[in-house]
Amino acid sequence: MRLKLTIGTIIIALMLGVGINYKITIDQKQAEEARIAQIKSEAQVNQQKVEDLQKDIAILRRELAVQREVYPTSRGGQRVARYIDGAQVTWYNDKGKTASGTTATSGRTVAVDPDVVPLGSEVEIVMPDGRVFRRIAEDTGGAVKGKVFDVHIDASDEELYELGRTHGVRVFVLDR
Missing domain, CATH: 2.40.40.10 (RlpA-like domain)
Structure with missing residues (x-):
C-alpha cells in the first residue's frame, strides 16, 4: 500500500510538528521563567539577611565603642x-x-x-x-x-x- 501524500496532508503534518515544537518551547520558557523567579526570590531573601547582619554588626560596633569609652581596659598604660x-x-x-x-x-x-x-x-x-x-x-x-x-x-x-x-x-x- 502506497501512501499518498497530498499537499494538504503535508501541511497538516508540518503544522502538528511545529505545534509540538512550539509547545515544548513554551514549556521550557515557562520553566526557565519559574527558575529565574525562584532565584530572584532567593536573592532578595539573601539580600535581606545581609542587610540584617550589617545592622547587627553596626549595633555591636556601637555597643563595643560605648563599652570601651565607659570601661576601658587601660588608662595611661x-x-x-x-x-x-x-x-x-x-x-x-x-x-x-x-x-x-x-x-x-x-x-x-x-x-x-x-x-x-x-x-x-x-x-x-x-x-x-x-x-x-x-x-x-x-x-x-x-x-x-x-x-x-x-x-x-x-x-x-x-x-x-x-x-x-x-x-x-x-x-x-x-x-x-
Whole structure:
C-alpha cells in the first residue's frame, strides 16, 4: 500500500510538528521563567539577611565603642581593675597621718571607703568637666562612705567650701 501524500496532508503534518515544537518551547520558557523567579526570590531573601547582619554588626560596633569609652581596659598604660560611675568628690586639707600611715599630701592622697577601693590602690578620678586627677588611696574618713572620694589639696577652708561636692564623677581603680 502506497501512501499518498497530498499537499494538504503535508501541511497538516508540518503544522502538528511545529505545534509540538512550539509547545515544548513554551514549556521550557515557562520553566526557565519559574527558575529565574525562584532565584530572584532567593536573592532578595539573601539580600535581606545581609542587610540584617550589617545592622547587627553596626549595633555591636556601637555597643563595643560605648563599652570601651565607659570601661576601658587601660588608662595611661595601666590596666583598669574596676570602674565606678556616679561617684562624688569632696576636698580636704588636713595635714596629718593617713589611715595607711603616710602623711596626707596634695597631688597624691585621696580618702576612700576601703570597702569600695582598697587602701594603696591607684585611682584616676575623671571630673564631669574633663579634669583628671590620679591619686593613691591612702586615707579614709568619717564622711567617706560608698562612692565618695575626698581628694587632698593644699587650700584654705574657704577655698574648700567653694569647691564643694562634685557629683557625676567617674573613677577608675587601676591595677597595682
